[in-house]
Amino acid sequence: MKTTCPYCGVGCGVEVNADAQGWRVCGDAHHPANAGRLCVKGAALGETLTPAGRLLWPQVAGRRVSWQTALDSVAERLQAIIQRHGPDAVAFYASGQLLTEDYYVANKLMKGFLGSGNIDTNSRLCMASAVTGYKRALGADAVPCCYEDFTHAGVIVLVGSNAAWTHPVAYQRLVQAKQQNPALRVVVIDPRRSASCDLADLHLPLSPGSDGALFNGLLRWLAQGGYGDSAMLPQLAQVRETLAAAADWTPERVARACQLPQSEVERFYGLFAEHQRVLTLWCMGINQSSSGSDKCNAILNAHLFSGKIGQPGSGPFSLTGQPNAMGGREAGGLANQLAAQMDFTPENIDRLQRFWHSDRVATQPGLKAVDLFQAIGRGEVKAVWIMGTNPAVSLPDGNAVAQALQRCELVIVSEVMRATDTSAFADILLPAQAWGEKNGTVTNSERRISRQRAFVPPQGEARPDWWILAQVAQRLGYAAAFSWQHPAEIFREHAALSGFENNGRRAFDISGLAQLSNDEWDRLQPVQWPVNADFPQGCARLFSTRRFYHPDGKARLLPVAPAGPRVAASRRWPLMMNTGRIRDQWHTMTRTGLVPRLLQHYSEPFIALHPDDALRHGIWPDALVRIQSRHGWMIARASLTEDQTPGTLFVPMHWNQQYCAEGNVDRLVAPWRCPHSGQPESKQTPVRIQPW
Ligand code: SF4
Numbered sequence: 001m002k003t004t005c006p007y008c009g010v011g012c013g014v015e016v017n018a019d020a021q022g023w024r025v026c027g028d029a030h031h032p033a034n035a036g037r038l039c040v041k042g043a044a045l046g047e048t049l050t051p052a053g054r055l056l057w058p059q060v061a062g063r064r065v066s067w068q069t070a071l072d073s074v075a076e077r078l079q080a081i082i083q084r085h086g087p088d089a090v091a092f093y094a095s096g097q098l099l100t101e102d103y104y105v106a107n108k109l110m111k112g113f114l115g116s117g118n119i120d121t122n123s124r125l126c127m128a129s130a131v132t133g134y135k136r137a138l139g140a141d142a143v144p145c146c147y148e149d150f151t152h153a154g155v156i157v158l159v160g161s162n163a164a165w166t167h168p169v170a171y172q173r174l175v176q177a178k179q180q181n182p183a184l185r186v187v188v189i190d191p192r193r194s195a196s197c198d199l200a201d202l203h204l205p206l207s208p209g210s211d212g213a214l215f216n217g218l219l220r221w222l223a224q225g226g227y228g229d230s231a232m233l234p235q236l237a238q239v240r241e242t243l244a245a246a247a248d249w250t251p252e253r254v255a256r257a258c259q260l261p262q263s264e265v266e267r268f269y270g271l272f273a274e275h276q277r278v279l280t281l282w283c284m285g286i287n288q289s290s291s292g293s294d295k296c297n298a299i300l301n302a303h304l305f306s307g308k309i310g311q312p313g314s315g316p317f318s319l320t321g322q323p324n325a326m327g328g329r330e331a332g333g334l335a336n337q338l339a340a341q342m343d344f345t346p347e348n349i350d351r352l353q354r355f356w357h358s359d360r361v362a363t364q365p366g367l368k369a370v371d372l373f374q375a376i377g378r379g380e381v382k383a384v385w386i387m388g389t390n391p392a393v394s395l396p397d398g399n400a401v402a403q404a405l406q407r408c409e410l411v412i413v414s415e416v417m418r419a420t421d422t423s424a425f426a427d428i429l430l431p432a433q434a435w436g437e438k439n440g441t442v443t444n445s446e447r448r449i450s451r452q453r454a455f456v457p458p459q460g461e462a463r464p465d466w467w468i469l470a471q472v473a474q475r476l477g478y479a480a481a482f483s484w485q486h487p488a489e490i491f492r493e494h495a496a497l498s499g500f501e502n503n504g505r506r507a508f509d510i511s512g513l514a515q516l517s518n519d520e521w522d523r524l525q526p527v528q529w530p531v532n533a534d535f536p537q538g539c540a541r542l543f544s545t546r547r548f549y550h551p552d553g554k555a556r557l558l559p560v561a562p563a564g565p566r567v568a569a570s571r572r573w574p575l576m577m578n579t580g581r582i583r584d585q586w587h588t589m590t591r592t593g594l595v596p597r598l599l600q601h602y603s604e605p606f607i608a609l610h611p612d613d614a615l616r617h618g619i620w621p622d623a624l625v626r627i628q629s630r631h632g633w634m635i636a637r638a639s640l641t642e643d644q645t646p647g648t649l650f651v652p653m654h655w656n657q658q659y660c661a662e663g664n665v666d667r668l669v670a671p672w673r674c675p676h677s678g679q680p681e682s683k684q685t686p687v688r689i690q691p692w
Contacts, residue, residue, distance in 0.1 A: 011444025160285020
């Protein structure tokens, strides 16, 4: 059986076969994202297909009940809260683990029929700044590039990304591209010397959060050196203002701001300027920042101004963290957008009302993830339905999140696992189908839609997320609009909506898939959107014609005033803490924690710090240490390494209560967020450290 890996946004195709030992998982040699490769997490997927720890049946108030009772209870209690307090008193919090069909139904129910914008997703923690950056620059949340571009690039810039660990198969493709083309230059921009630096011709260990200054300086360098693309310039708006905003960012000033040698800054600028085919890959080091959207636009400015977009080997390429972060964006999973990537405009609201035959479509964006849980904490949102994610571990300011869930009037959790940090707060627990059991589509970082296929029977009474949502919608009185019997029917509706009154104005258009039969949907081959009359076979690269999605067809440069972390390190909080993934674990370990061999890389949380900092704070190698921020504390073992820049820490984000009660780092992370994207600043939290 061919399906798709449920972990990172590379979106590798996998083949699953049964043998005497159990499930054998290998890479799908024909899938364009990975051509047969898998990383260690993907290769271990077969070992996660176990009943151990699964949530097997619905529960209400801790007691096993029938699906009928559970669904009635969800509908009655949501209805009662809406009647008393209005639709904005309820919220959904979804996940990049959901399939696009699940997302479509969740969004349709909340924004289309309950009448609130209050559905957000853990993709807010991952991609929201990139979405804002793309929309402001290109007029659409449309990633221009594809993995194939690795083989065409002359320079590849990895910024805020340790792809070697977080997107391992994409990194393997980078390694292969460099082997095939030794002239390819790789620049890694990251405060720490990560595993990805093994491939780097140039590593810029800039000070945490100074990326905006670096890319503003790059724009100035391009302008001063005459590297603007004269054919592109007529297609750009706000050029003068943006260049003016960058005018003071001389290499000397950038070097000071980034704490880098000026010669290294200029070397990077020279590589970017001199090569026509430059690909910039970025990830959470850029997005998870209180100025994340502006950092994304600083990157986009440089690419647009120099015309490095829309051509093979060239472009600004954000790597998504999750298997279906992009599918969620397409289906309206973010609180600030409607279905099919439509914005909240009167025209789009009217369009949705007519398409869905509903007069209750939300007219205002809802609460973004951090704001949503703060509103729960204040008692303004009284019911939350959490689907396929573990916010008690993964959201910043974790202690406040736990308190919010504790006081929330109604917490509904749809989950695969029985005992998560979040399900401990649930009034109603609904068993959802897991990878291998559920059936639908996902979209990876390069806009490629692939199928996740079911090949094992569901454990216990687990049901698809879309089915659970549709059953509740029917009980709420919306039977006609939620009457699907098969996920292919939902996909067809989603595809038809993407093309509804589109006429080339919206980037996301898969109307060419709206007529698939159930069998054709089941056999769907990986394809990059758009898929429509212009691109019946999909489209590898966007913007090759240099026409963008703003109404005037132009792209926008955006004046950027570089900002550092919201709160700088100080005498009291002298170290800047960075959180991130390690190679062999996924999110809060509810699945990868089941596989003993994945704990061989790191079996416990750790705090990586420079030996000079260790000496200064009396920390011995491998000693247990306590770190504290304004928001919380944790304990883990010190890992001394010169890969860390002095003054910085790195702590993995994965450990939950089950695997290490004192090792959850998100309790320390501040809830500060980008004002444009709402994405929290998970990469820069001032902390202090002491032996434990
Ligand atoms: Fe899965 Fe990502 Fe590894 Fe591919 S690189 S096998 S998608 S975790």
